[in-house]
Structure formats: C-alpha cells, structure tokens
Ligand SMILES: NC(=O)C1=CN([C@@H]2O[C@H](COP(=O)(O)OP(=O)(O)OC[C@H]3O[C@@H](n4cnc5c(N)ncnc54)[C@H](OP(=O)(O)O)[C@@H]3O)[C@@H](O)[C@H]2O)C=CC1
Ligand SMILES: O=C(CO)COP(=O)(O)O
C-alpha cells in the first residue's frame with residue numbers, strides 16, 4: 628500500500644506550506660510546480676511561507692500535463708530536495724511524475740476540489756502511450772486549504788463531485804471483473820471508494836451551497852478515494868467503465884469539459900448498463916448544479932456515441948460492463964437518447 632505520510636486539512640494553510648514541509652522532512656530547496664492562474668493567485672503566499680521557513684524555492688509554471696513537460700520539470704528538479712504541486716489536477720500530476728523521475732519526494736497542495744488525484748499514487752499524463760493514469764508514488768504530504776479551495780470557481784468542485792459519483796460504477800465494474808474474469812478484488816479498497824461516493828451523495832445539498840462546510844466534506848472524500856487507490860495499488864476502485872467513456876471523449880472531443888464533469892455524466896451510462904438506478908445519479912449531479920448532459924460541455928451526441936463504442940478498447944486488462952455488453956454505434960446512441968444525456 629502506498630499512502631501519504633501526513634494529510635493536513637484546514638483553513639488558511641497556504642501560508643504554512645513551508646513549515647509543514649520542514650516538519651515532514653529536512654529540506655533546503657523546494658520547486659513549486661503550478662498553473663498560470665494559480666501561480667498568479669497563490670504563488671506569492673506559498674513562496675513567502677517557504678522563505679519564512681528557510682527554504683530556497685523556484686517556481687515552474689506548467690500549461691499542459693504532458694510527459695514532455697514533466698521531463699523538463701524533472702530536469703529542473705534535480706537542483707531541489709522536494710517538489711510542491713500547487714493547483715488543480717494537471718500541475719499535481721506533473722509534480723507527481725517529475726518527482727518520480729527525479730527521485731525526490733513531493734507535496735500535494737490542491738487549490739481546487741475537481742478530481743481525486745490529490746492524494747492518489749497515480750498520474751495521468753496526456754502524451755503518454757495510454758490515455759489513463761500510471762502508478763507513481765503518493766504525495767508524502769497533502770495540504771488542503773479549505774478557504775482557498777472554497778474560493779475556486781464552483782464548476783471545479785462540481786467536477787470533483789462527479790469524479791466521486793463514479794465510484795458507484797467503478798466498484799461495481801471491479802466486482803464484475805472478479806466474477807467474470809477472476810481479477811483480484813480488494814474488498815476494503817472498494818468499500819472505502821464507495822463510501823466516498825455515498826458521503827458526498829448524502830451531503831449533496833450541503834455541497835451544492837459551495838460553502839466551506841460542504842467543500843470540506845468534498846475534499847475529505849476526494850482524499851479518501853485517492854487513499855483507496857493507494858490501498859488497492861491501482862486506480863481500479865476509482866475508475867471503471869465511466870472513466871473509459873471519459874477517456875475516449877478526451878480523444879474524440881479534446882479540450883471539452885472538465886475530467887469530473889465528463890466522468891459524472893458517463894456514470895449514468897455505466898449505471899444503466901449495470902441495471903442500477905441511473906436516475907439517482909443524474910438527480911445528484913443536478914442537485915449540486917453539475918452538468919447533466921454532454922451538450923452542456925459542447926460535446927455532440929455523435930461524439931458521445933463514438934466514445935461509448937471506443938471505450939472498451941481504451942484499456943487492456945481492465946474488464947468492465949462495457950467489455951461484457953460491447954454496445955455497437957446504434958445501441959450506444961439509443962442508450963444516450965434513453966438517458967437524455969446528449
Ligand atoms: N492522478 C489522478 O489520480 C487523477 C488525475 N486526474 C487528472 O487531473 C486533470 C484534471 O484536473 P482539473 O483540476 O480538473 O484540471 P486543471 O488542473 O486543468 O484545472 C482546471 C482549471 O482550474 C484552475 N484552478 C485551479 N484552482 C483554482 C482556484 N483556486 N481558483 C481559480 N482557478 C483555479 C486551473 O488554473 P491553472 O490554469 O492555473 O492551472 C485550471 O485553469 C486531468 O488531466 C485528469 O486526467 C483526474 C483524476 C485523478
Ligand atoms: O481519474 C482517475 C480516478 O478518478 C484515474 O483513473 P484512470 O486510471 O482511469 O486514469
């Protein structure tokens with residue numbers, strides 16, 4: 628099992644990043660990897676906290692989560708003892724991969740609650756051979772500043788809610804794979820991932836308000852889901868057929884919609900194929916104000932039909948309901964029409 632050593636969740640933590648880093652391990656030089664907007668918003672406060680804690684630091688702005696970008700970051704990181712991934716899923720994934728290549732540890736400092744990669748040991752890099760995550764090491768420390776995350780645009784938190792709902796079908800797919808193809812099924816990791824979905828489902832009204840109380844529930848659930856992946860040793864408890872549809876859309880409809888938005892809507896399709904209550908998933912998305920149709924993300928019906936057909940070929944060795952049903956184009960389109968998610 629690969630788990631973070633320390634997880635700190637609370638208010639106004641960005642100004643304590645330097646002290647937290649020093650608390651976990653002796654370090655003299657920290658490289659902050661962040662995005663352009665987040666760097667502008669929070670780079671200074673984090674930089675000051677590092678200086679105050681006696682750490683020299685550099686800042687690297689990354690635009691896209693590619694392996695090329697992560698390799699460049701790893702080269703730069705050779706002059707540093709620790710990498711800090713500050714921002715959304717993309718800089719955190721680049722930080723994770725760069726730390727892995729450079730052989731140093733890294734800290735995850737999320738500024739949004741849009742995905743469950745905050746505490747997970749996986750990174751998704753976009754120019755890799757495969758359009759899904761690879762195993763790395765988890766962050767040694769996670770510092771989640773609820774106040775900063777609560778001030779992020781609400782569509783980011785709604786996306787995180789969608790990424791968590793996915794655990795309902797991801798864990799169902801995992802159990803199916805045990806029954807149909809004899810895959811290892813981790814009962815504990817599956818229950819933990821499912822719990823993160825159940826907790827946000829039952830707190831959806833609170834989360835929908837997007838205040839600090841609701842965001843805290845969401846962030847803790849995202850961290851828990853990442854821990855479930857750390858326990859399983861793969862993203863299996865967090866990613867099933869719904870993620871395959873979203874990965875296919877990343878290829879077919881590049882740049883449209885956030886990861887968790889696509890995953891959330893795709894969860895209704897996966898739930899329908901499993902014979903589960905898909906309307907409940909759709910209502911939950913609606914209750915927090917998340918998109919309930921691909922059209923809202925600028926993705927056309929035809930693109931969704933093609934993504935459903937493509938999805939089973941995306942990832943070898945991860946059996947899901949899509950591998951069992953293998954919908955053809957006409958069946959995929961009628962599924963989309965039945966659910967009204969086009
Ligand atoms: N490793 C894993 O286990 C997982 C990885 N992922 C990956 O994560 C990525 C998706 O992450 P996601 O966070 O949705 O996308 P991004 O990292 O692209 O973040 C989306 C946008 O939010 C902005 N942002 C972040 N925080 C704030 C804030 N506080 N205020 C204002 N704007 C903010 C970012 O700014 P800026 O431009 O500065 O970056 C960016 O423009 C995908 O690549 C996906 O594959 C998803 C799930 C799990
Ligand atoms: O997004 C993820 C979990 O939420 C990672 O899943 P993948 O391994 O399918 O990329």
Ligand SMILES: [Zn+2]
Pocket residue numbers: 742743790865866870886890
């Ligand atoms: Zn995901």
